[in-house]
Structures are given as structure tokens and as C-alpha cells.
Amino acid sequence: MNTLAQLAVAILETADPAAKATLARDVAAAWRGGEISEVGTATPPARPARPARPELKRATEVPKRKITRGTAGRGALLHALAHIELNAIDLAADIVARFTHEDLPRGFYDDWMQVADEEAKHYLLLAGRLTDLSAQARIKVACDLPSGVETDTGAMLSSIPDHDLTVAFGALKPAHRLVPAMPRMGRVVLADIGIAIVGTKLYVEMDIEAVQGDSLPVG
């Protein structure tokens, strides 16, 4: 049986958000239930694992989203909260794995595994609500690539809903033309963002206003 410290590292090294949250809940239940008996020792990774997309950016470089009263605004708010919960799972798992070389009371690990469990529960509730909202959207639009698609191979790193439209920014990526991802993207159009593209003739002028309205971007 793995030690608690090893399992905390496994949580940190799980990139897929839903898989990370599910593992955190499972480890917390096993710790609570006494199935894991030893804290052990471990060295947490320098950074927690994240999916290949979306690209990680500095906080100041993240595009601003409008929190409006409509469905899209609620989606933007829940999406922002889901990111906070995801980071909170990693913070708790990191504390469990990082402070295993000290002589700390068992209650320290009980408390931080409870935090990891609760943050994972919050994440899964928000992710579930976002999925419900996405299902209600009249038009599902992915920005550049749907979330969970591996850019270079077209592999699906998590379950991906069917989209009506995918707007590729600047250039088509391999995943736009590879299975299993391609059939989930609906119509794929290329939006000119002012960058010269070498090696492709596809260029589509699109009226983005036409697909906004009640739509909720799910990419």
C-alpha cells in the first residue's frame, strides 16, 4: 500500500482536473477510513501537473472575462471559481507531501486531507454545473481548440462535448485535422489575428457577432 505522502504526490502529478479531484477524494476517504496507515515521506514536484491546454499564463496576461447576468456570465464566474478550487486541491496535497520530514501530529495530516477532500468536492460540483450550462447552450463554440484536446496529436485528455463551431486562432493546429478530436469540433474556421501564416491557404473571414448571442463558449 502506498503511503499518504506518495499518494499526495500522485494527486499533484495528475494533470486532468477531474481525475485529480477524484483521486483527492479517494485518498482522503482511504486516509479517514484507516486504509492508509503510514504518512511516509515524499518530495512534492516543483509545480503541480496541468493539462497541455489551456496554456499557462501570468495572472496579468490572462484575458479578462465579463461577469454578466446571463448564462455566459454565470459560466465565466463558475469557470473562474473552478480554477481556484483546482489550485486549492494542489495546495492541500502539497502541504501533506512537503511536511513529511517533520515530527508532526497525525491531526495535521487529518486536517489537510480534509481540506483536499472539500476543495475536490467544490471543484467537482462546479465542473458539473458548467457541464450542465454547456448542455443548455444553443451554440457550442470552442476557442482555438476544445479544452482537453492535445494540440499535436488530437488525443482527448478528458471527455469533450460536441461543439458546433471551433474558431482556430492564427493557424490550424494538427488536432484540428486529427481523430479522435476532429469530429467533436463541428465546423472549424480559421480567424485571422494579424499573423502571417505560411503553408496554409485556408482563410476565413468570420463575423464573430453571429455566434455570440446566447452561446456559451465551452472551449
Ligand SMILES: [Fe+2]
Ligand atoms: Fe473551495
